[in-house]
Amino acid sequence: MRSRxxxxxxxxxxxxxxxxxxxTRPAHLDLDADxxxxxLQIVDTVAGGPSDAEGVVEFRASFRGPEGAGLLHERSxxxxxxxxxxxxDGDVLG
Incomplete structure (x- = not known):
């Protein structure tokens, strides 16, 4: 998660x-240069250890864009x- x-x-x-x-990977990815x-704040993790096949990471990522500051809260x-x-995949939360 941190590397992404x-x-x-x-x-x-x-x-x-x-x-x-x-x-689930898109064919291409256009990142917004603005x-x-x-x-990055890790809120919660479920599984994802050395012997697990799946894991969940809930995070909050703060950003600044043309319209000001924002926060992405996702459970991935x-x-x-x-x-x-x-x-x-992930679910965007509140």
């Missing part, structure tokens, strides 16, 4: 696509894909 946040902050679309599960990702699902974790 860093990739958003640095505008690294290829890394984001590479860490996205093939079953958005600056500032801070990850799956183990071989030896690495892949982002599957």
């Amino acid at each position: 946040f860093a990739a958003f902050a640095r505008g690294l679309a290829p890394y984001l696509l590479a860490t996205w599960h093939p079953s 958005v600056t990702w500032r801070r 699902r990850f799956v183990r894909d071989g030896a690495r974790w892949s982002y599957l």
